[in-house]
Amino acid sequence: MKKLISMHFIGILALTILCSGCSTNRMAAGDPGAVLAGAAIGGNVGGAIGGLIGENNRGWRGGYRGSAIGTIVGTIAGAAIANAATAPKQTEEYSYRVERTQPTYNSRPEARPSAINNLKIRNIRFIDDSRDHVINAGENCKVVFEIMNEGSRTAFNVVPVVAEVTGMKHIYISPSVMIEQIAPREGVKYTASISAGERIKTGEVIFRIAVADENGEEYDWQEFSLPTQR
Structure with missing residues (x-):
């Protein structure tokens, strides 16, 4: 349970940092709904892949750390891709x-x-x-x-x-x-x-x-x- 809560907190923190950066640059901001959806999908996929890689290398402890890192990277990448795809042409x-x-x-x-x-x-x-x-x-x-x-x-x-x-x-x-x-x-x-x-x-x-x-x-x-x- 603690593992899931920690990973969820990490994903939310990464998304908050990314969105705060987007809000300071309105000219390049894409559709908010698409950005959130991309972040969620990217976080889930990144967490799953990172967990598998970490677990294969260092057991459950490595799986936990790999999943956390994968969640952060996946959240940021998913949100960035969705933001770029929906950003308006000024x-x-x-x-x-x-x-x-x-x-x-x-x-x-x-x-x-x-x-x-x-x-x-x-x-x-x-x-x-x-x-x-x-x-x-x-x-x-x-x-x-x-x-x-x-x-x-x-x-x-x-x-x-x-x-x-x-x-x-x-x-x-x-x-x-x-x-x-x-x-x-x-x-x-x-x-x-x-x-x-x-x-x-x-x-x-x-x-x-x-x-x-x-x-x-x-x-x-x-x-x-x-x-x-x-």
């Missing part, structure tokens, strides 16, 4: 996914044939500090998107463009950075920083995401709007 949960709102746009493709004409914008994400999908005064944000080369030629000197097209004041966007090349059937992920001044007005802002060549001629593009709050 970026996907709070990012604002922008669907295509404009058709593909090619700027005079017959007059200026270019491999850049085969570049397409994909998977636009807008992420703001408050995660409420509203640009608040003084807030820092970012827009992330992919540029895919769907053609058979390498595209050189690609310029991602992120611009505000409504004339809203106190919106600041990081300068474009030229991409030297994008090979056929490959792509790159691009991130632009957006910040709002303290004097931004309450209203709506429209952003334009585009792909341009080194001369500033735009090809594929998309636009999306977001509310602003002073």
Whole structure:
């Protein structure tokens, strides 16, 4: 009886230590029910295996010690596995996914044939500090998107463009950075920083995401709007 009580106490102590560590990191915490279930299963399996190994080596005393150690290790491992499996994906949960709102746009493709004409914008994400999908005064944000080369030629000197097209004041966007090349059937992920001044007005802002060549001629593009709050 004392053996069972001691092993049970050890398992509870290990689980308490693990859960207290999880609670200090809310961003990585998984489903509590799954964590408890994983800990219980891991403790039982670990205790049984540890007891058998210890008993074979040093009799019942070794079995008791091996079972206790197995319970601790199994509880922690089971809870950790369940926590990792159920932890939420923070970026996907709070990012604002922008669907295509404009058709593909090619700027005079017959007059200026270019491999850049085969570049397409994909998977636009807008992420703001408050995660409420509203640009608040003084807030820092970012827009992330992919540029895919769907053609058979390498595209050189690609310029991602992120611009505000409504004339809203106190919106600041990081300068474009030229991409030297994008090979056929490959792509790159691009991130632009957006910040709002303290004097931004309450209203709506429209952003334009585009792909341009080194001369500033735009090809594929998309636009999306977001509310602003002073």
